[in-house]
Amino acid sequence: MLVINSKEDFKRLLIESLIESGILKRSETATKDLAVEELIDNNTLMERLNVARSTIIEWRNKGKIRYMKVGGTYRYNWKHVLEDLERKGA
Known part of the structure; x- marks a missing residue:
């Protein structure tokens, strides 16, 4: 299931996917966009x-x-996870 809540979520997902696939190099602009609301995978979230x-x-x-799911990979917006856990409790 792919859940995109806003244009910004879509933009970050697209940028991260293009960087991971090697199509786009991480530029200063892309780094700033991703740093604000970083997308992380399962392993990073677990750690x-x-x-x-x-x-x-x-x-x-x-x-x-x-969360977002692209192909078989789950991605989490770190800022949203922290907000969700604070609001809903773990």
Whole structure:
């Protein structure tokens, strides 16, 4: 399921995808755009929150955290995750 809540979410997802695929090089502008609301993967989220993969899956399934799915890869807006966990509780 791909969930995009705003034009800014779409822009960040597109920029990150183009950078990861090697089509676009990380420019100063792209870096600034991504730094404000960084998109991270499952492993990075697990490390930052010190939780198991099963916990992340449970939070996604229960709607506790927002996410995007591109192909088979889940992406999380770090700022949104922190807001979601603060608002909804872990």
